[in-house]
Amino acid sequence: MENQDKFNRRDFLHKSLRTGIGLSLVGVAAFLARKTNAGNYVWQLDPSKCVQCGRCATNCVLTPSAVKCIHVYDMCGYCDLCGGYLRPETKEFNTAAESQLCPTSAIKRKFVEEPFFEYTIDEKLCIGCGKCVKGCNAFGNGSLQLQAQHKICVNCNECSIARACPAEAWSRVPLSEAYQLRGFENPKKG
Amino acid sequence: MNPAKPNRPDKEKNISVPMKKGASIAMLVILLALLALNNFGIQRFPKPDFESKYVVPATQAPMPRSIILEYLDVVVLLASISLVTWFVLKKRSRMGVFGVTVFSILYFGFYREGCICAVGSLQNVVLGLFHPEYHIPLTAIAFFIIPLLFALFYGRTFCAGVCPLGAIQDVFAIKPMKLNEWVQSLLGLVPYIYLGLAVLYAATGTDFIICRYDPFVGFFRVNAPFFMFVIGVLFLLVGVFIARPYCRFFCPYGVLLNLVSRVSKKHLSITPTVCIDCRLCENSCPFGAINKPLGHKSPESRNVTVKRLILFTILIPLFMLLGGFGGSMIHGNLANVNPKVRLASELLLPDNQLTSLQQVDVTTFRSSGQAVDKLNEEVASIRRQFYWGGWILGGFVGLVIGLTLARLAIPRYRKGYWPSKGECLSCGRCLEYCPVKPDMNDAQLNALKKSAAQ
Numbered sequence: 069m070e071n072q073d074k075f076n077r078r079d080f081l082h083k084s085l086r087t088g089i090g091l092s093l094v095g096v097a098a099f100l101a102r103k104t105n106a107g108n109y110v111w112q113l114d115p116s117k118c119v120q121c122g123r124c125a126t127n128c129v130l131t132p133s134a135v136k137c138i139h140v141y142d143m144c145g146y147c148d149l150c151g152g153y154l155r156p157e158t159k160e161f162n163t164a165a166e167s168q169l170c171p172t173s174a175i176k177r178k179f180v181e182e183p184f185f186e187y188t189i190d191e192k193l194c195i196g197c198g199k200c201v202k203g204c205n206a207f208g209n210g211s212l213q214l215q216a217q218h219k220i221c222v223n224c225n226e227c228s229i230a231r232a233c234p235a236e237a238w239s240r241v242p243l244s245e246a247y248q249l250r251g252f253e254n255p256k257k258g
Numbered sequence: 259m260n261p262a263k264p265n266r267p268d269k270e271k272n273i274s275v276p277m278k279k280g281a282s283i284a285m286l287v288i289l290l291a292l293l294a295l296n297n298f299g300i301q302r303f304p305k306p307d308f309e310s311k312y313v314v315p316a317t318q319a320p321m322p323r324s325i326i327l328e329y330l331d332v333v334v335l336l337a338s339i340s341l342v343t344w345f346v347l348k349k350r351s352r353m354g355v356f357g358v359t360v361f362s363i364l365y366f367g368f369y370r371e372g373c374i375c376a377v378g379s380l381q382n383v384v385l386g387l388f389h390p391e392y393h394i395p396l397t398a399i400a401f402f403i404i405p406l407l408f409a410l411f412y413g414r415t416f417c418a419g420v421c422p423l424g425a426i427q428d429v430f431a432i433k434p435m436k437l438n439e440w441v442q443s444l445l446g447l448v449p450y451i452y453l454g455l456a457v458l459y460a461a462t463g464t465d466f467i468i469c470r471y472d473p474f475v476g477f478f479r480v481n482a483p484f485f486m487f488v489i490g491v492l493f494l495l496v497g498v499f500i501a502r503p504y505c506r507f508f509c510p511y512g513v514l515l516n517l518v519s520r521v522s523k524k525h526l527s528i529t530p531t532v533c534i535d536c537r538l539c540e541n542s543c544p545f546g547a548i549n550k551p552l553g554h555k556s557p558e559s560r561n562v563t564v565k566r567l568i569l570f571t572i573l574i575p576l577f578m579l580l581g582g583f584g585g586s587m588i589h590g591n592l593a594n595v596n597p598k599v600r601l602a603s604e605l606l607l608p609d610n611q612l613t614s615l616q617q618v619d620v621t622t623f624r625s626s627g628q629a630v631d632k633l634n635e636e637v638a639s640i641r642r643q644f645y646w647g648g649w650i651l652g653g654f655v656g657l658v659i660g661l662t663l664a665r666l667a668i669p670r671y672r673k674g675y676w677p678s679k680g681e682c683l684s685c686g687r688c689l690e691y692c693p694v695k696p697d698m699n700d701a702q703l704n705a706l707k708k709s710a711a712q
């Protein structure tokens with residue numbers, strides 16, 4: 069009899085606790101859901117804040133990094149002496165690896181017409197070190213820009229580059245605002 | 259192949275207008291856009307007017323995985339938890355659970371690369387609660403709440419075979435050893451501390467430590483930093499003998515599941531009907547989660563009980579106070595993990611004492627033109643948060659230690675073999691050890707009991 073009582077009391081206690089916990093869980097979820105919008109969020113690098121410190125290459129959870137140099141062709145001057153392609157000390161143009169800025173020779177140079185050259189990034193080789201971006205910003209138009217390549221990026225819960233970035237260039241943005249390229253409108257915004 | 263294909267074809271048209279005609283318009287648009295945006299990129303060299311048939315390639319901006327697929331993950335999560343729950347509670351089938359385990363390793367593990375997972379989502383929830391400006395993804399909310407709701411009604415069926423971290427450890431639990439109760443309880447304190455730290459760091463917007471120190475995500479991505487790879491291998495190797503070490507002695511989300519599951523409505527039971535104390539299942543649980551019958555029927559004297567009650571009502575608040583004090587003492591060290599706090603202290607150092615990494619932080623900060631005063635103000639407020647956070651964290655740890663001691667000290671009385679609702683991972687291994695069948699009548703049960711006694 070006494071045992072029976074004990075069990076009933078315990079059942080009741082568990083039931084109340086269950087209801088309480090259940091309601092508060094749903095409450096928390098509802099509270100949070102109120103603020104979210106239906107879309108997802110991605111990690112986005114703002115190239116106007118980036119100082120090309122090199123941590124994008126080393127701090128990504130992926131090797132090579134999900135950050136790639138993206139070329140905004142519309143901004144490019146198609147220069148012969150490209151500040152992003154050649155080392156600054158290189159006086160004359162020369163496509164030998166030692167006169168290239170890119171450590172992996174990921175930038176391909178192609179003659180277009182006198183005196184213009186097209187520069188294309190081989191994404192498979194690019195490690196996101198930002199050396200070319202720095203050169204292009206210093207001597208050129210700034211058409212080479214670092215971006216998280218969203219097809220490669222696994223969209224970590226907490227981007228480990230964002231935490232290491234000295235320039236606070238990273239933020240979480242709605243999917244519709246992925247890519248902040250200068251001189252290029254977001255493809256989604258269209 | 260055209261290297262440049264943004265997702266929308268109309269956009270492509272827009273971008274790669276043959277420059278001969280569109281050049282001047284495009285230039286104007288770009289210049290205006292540049293003026294409007296910022297003065298960052300300087301158009302030192304005008305875009306050429308190409309004479310040849312050259313077409314300017316479109317800029318590549320491939321879009322991420324579609325949102326539909328993210329929602330699909332939630333559906334898969336729901337489906338696989340429901341399936342495990344059904345296997346454990348209705349079918350009582352370990353094979354079924356194992357099947358889902360393998361599926362989870364493949365889907366949530368290798369295909370989704372261990373992200374998003376319920377364990378980490380707890381930090382998103384905390385960040386969302388403390389930082390109204392943070393927009394938590396719907397999927398993170400779903401991954402946080404679904405396993406907890408299931409645990410509230412059916413026990414930790416999420417852990418049984420859906421969690422990718424648990425699943426990968428589960429298949430390595432080959433030769434599990436029994437741990438001493440005290441050792442198990444002591445190590446069991448670690449997840450509470452880990453949970454406290456994770457909440458503190460998420461609430462202050464410092465870091466997601468659960469994700470950073472996730473030992474298995476590196477395997478799933480086949481891309482682990484060396485240090486985490488070693489840790490992961492260690493966990494799996496230890497896991498051969500001490501089943502699921504991460505789940506039992508680290509997992510912070512497991513703490514929540516454990517607490518919630520204690521009041522679950524319908525939890526797995528080893529026997530389908532009644533326990534006949536045959537002891538066949540006694541050693542079947544690799545996680546030491548089976549409660550054995552305990553104690554003597556004769557109750558201890560009232561005096562002893564009252565004394566112990568008084569002792570613990572004094573001891574537990576004392577532990578909490580001590581813990582809180584300790585936590586507040588080390589709040590400086592805790593806060594140093596925060597990048598802003600670190601930057602502020604680096605700014606105080608003379609330049610020649612900075613490492614090259616710190617040098618980058620300092621020069622970037624200086625060249626950004628932000629005011630040091632503003633940073634210091636922010637840092638002071640972060641430190642304050644850590645001070646109070648340290649008190650709360652320490653108090654919480656003190657409370658947990660006190661309650662654990664109380665649980666170990668208080669003699670209990672238990673009948674039969676039942677899984678401990680909190681610690682049981684609902685893996686279903688013990689089920690096949692029980693000789694009782696659901697449709698046995700009393701005579702058959704008695705016969706079983708007799709043969710078991712011999």
Ligand code: SF4
Pocket residue numbers: 113117118119120121122123124125197198214229232233234235236237238
């Ligand atoms: S870590 Fe920040 S500053 Fe450094 S290269 Fe990446 S975005 Fe630029």
Ligand code: SF4
Pocket residue numbers: 111127128129130133134135216220221222223224226227228229230
């Ligand atoms: S979110 Fe992850 S994968 Fe993407 S850039 Fe950051 S660290 Fe790399």
Ligand code: SF4
Pocket residue numbers: 377416417418421422423424425504505506509510511512515
């Ligand atoms: S205890 Fe944690 S890591 Fe283990 S299965 Fe459960 S949620 Fe996953």
Ligand code: SF4
Pocket residue numbers: 526542543544545546547548677678681682683684685686687688689
């Ligand atoms: S179902 Fe629970 S009690 Fe049974 S073996 Fe698995 S974890 Fe242990």
